[in-house]
Each structure stands twice: as structure tokens, then as C-alpha cells.
Amino acid sequence: MARKPLMAGNWKMNKLPSEAADFFPEFLELSKWQKEQVDVVFAVPATHLDRLLDIGEESGISFAPQNVHWESAGAFTGEISIPMIQDLGLNYALVGHSERRQYFAETDETVANKVGTLLSAKMTPIICVGETQVERESDKTVEVITRQIKSFASKLTGGDFVVAYEPVWAIGTGLTASQEQAQDVHALIRRLLKEEIGEQADTVRILYGGSAKPANISGLLAQDDIDGALVGGASLKPADFAAMVQAAMK
Numbered sequence: 606m607a608r609k610p611l612m613a614g615n616w617k618m619n620k621l622p623s624e625a626a627d628f629f630p631e632f633l634e635l636s637k638w639q640k641e642q643v644d645v646v647f648a649v650p651a652t653h654l655d656r657l658l659d660i661g662e663e664s665g666i667s668f669a670p671q672n673v674h675w676e677s678a679g680a681f682t683g684e685i686s687i688p689m690i691q692d693l694g695l696n697y698a699l700v701g702h703s704e705r706r707q708y709f710a711e712t713d714e715t716v717a718n719k720v721g722t723l724l725s726a727k728m729t730p731i732i733c734v735g736e737t738q739v740e741r742e743s744d745k746t747v748e749v750i751t752r753q754i755k756s757f758a759s760k761l762t763g764g765d766f767v768v769a770y771e772p773v774w775a776i777g778t779g780l781t782a783s784q785e786q787a788q789d790v791h792a793l794i795r796r797l798l799k800e801e802i803g804e805q806a807d808t809v810r811i812l813y814g815g816s817a818k819p820a821n822i823s824g825l826l827a828q829d830d831i832d833g834a835l836v837g838g839a840s841l842k843p844a845d846f847a848a849m850v851q852a853a854m855k
């Protein structure tokens with residue numbers, strides 16, 4: 606089944622709000638991005654979102670928060686709600702990134718709650734899963750990915766969502782999963798989704814993340830179940846991310 610590729614940048618905690626807009630003219634010029642061919646999303650710090658609305662409107666780029674809370678409002682100091690994001694007119698939100706799981710005590714349960722609230726709000730979660738180096742070396746990759754996918758499966762009651770497979774050992778390390786390693790886990794994720802949601806699993810986009818860059822993106826995108834990428838470091842450089850979006854248009 607042909608799925609429209611999705612190239613997502615994750616800026617993490619980088620760039621100042623006043624610098625953010627400067628990125629896009631160069632990116633658009635270099636990428637010659639055709640929005641009919643590839644979707645482009647940038648997950649940026651929440652402080653940047655409001656400033657980027659005009660660029661999103663003019664270009665068709667989607668902007669997204671890197672995290673949201675599952676409750677709609679209340680006494681949750683420091684958190685951002687899904688209605689706040691929707692009020693800006695945004696559609697995507699990143700959830701369950703391994704850095705949130707590792708440093709901010711995000712659990713399978715909180716990820717599932719966020720997925721449920723986003724889907725109820727008709728938004729599109731980009732749900733991150735992935736094993737650590739210790740888990741891979743002890744042959745626990747299948748077990749961990751299965752647990753993570755099943756943890757939010759009961760929330761998948763309709764609506765669009767994206768899964769990002771990010772082996773934790775490949776994030777920001779320069780180590781990339783080989784095309785075969787990545788394809789094996791992507792195929793596993795699609796099989797697990799099929800058990801939960803049937804044939805709709807064939808329409809779900811599964812992104813690869815972990816030291817994806819211009820030099821390795823084409824090989825990854827050539828795999829049957831790799832429908833795009835979630836890109837950290839290389840998404841901070843207009844020329845690098847432009848080259849990756851171009852690779853996804855071929």
C-alpha cells in the first residue's frame with residue numbers, strides 16, 4: 606500500500622524563538638518541497654509555536670509540540686494541554702519520546718493517556734517507541750516494542766496516528782540502525798498494529814528515528830515499512846533536512 610511519506614524534525618530544546626523563523630526560507634528554497642508528495646512536520650519548543658503559525662499557513666509545514674498533558678485543564682504547573690494546542694490550529698503532537706521517558710518519568714501509561722486524549726480531540730499523535738542498548742543486547746527488542754505498542758492499543762479507536770521507531774541507542778549517538786534492523790522492527794510494529802486495528806494498520810505511517818541524516822536516509826526510506834523519519838540533529842540544519850525531504854520525494 607502506498608503511504609504518503611512524512612518527514613518530521615524534532616528540534617528538542619534548541620534554537621531561540623527569535624531564531625526559529627529564519628530556518629524556513631532556506632529550507633524551503635533548498636528542498637523544493639512539494640507538499641503533495643511528502644508531509645513535513647517540525648516538533649519545536651512550545652515557546653516557538655505561536656510565532657511559526659504564519660509560516661505554517663503560507664508553506665503548508667505543520668508545527669507540533671514535543672509533549673502534551675492528557676488532561677484538558679487544571680492544576681498541572683508547567684504543562685501544556687491539548688485544547689491549548691488545538692486553539693493554535695495545530696494537528697500533530699509528539700508523545701512518548703525516549704528523552705521524556707528517560708528524564709521526565711514518562712511511562713507507558715501516561716503515553717497511552719496522551720494518545721487517547723489526542724485521538725479523542727481528532728489530533729494526530731506521533732507516538733515514539735524504541736528499545737535501549739541494554740535491551741537490544743539482551744535480545745529484548747521484540748518484547749519491549751510489543752509492550753510499548755500494546756500499552757496504547759486500547760486507545761486506538763479510530764483517527765490518524767503515526768508511530769516513530771527510535772532505537773534509544775541510535776539517538777544522537779551517530780549509530781544508526783541498519784536498514785535491515787530498522788525494517789525488521791517496523792514490520793513487527795505493523796504486525797502488532799494489525800492484531801489491534803486490522804487492515805487500518807496498512808495506512809499507518811511508521812517513521813524511523815536515530816541518527817538519520819542525508820547520507821543514510823535513502824536506504825532507510827527504501828524499506829517496505831519505513832514511511833519517513835523523525836530527525837533530531839539533522840533537522841536543525843536547513844541544508845541537511847532539505848536534502849532528506851528531497852530524498853523522500855524521489
Ligand SMILES: O=C[C@H](O)COP(=O)(O)O
Nearest residue numbers: 615776777815816837838
Ligand atoms: O526525535 C528525534 C530523535 O531523537 C533522533 O535524534 P537524532 O536524529 O539527533 O539522533
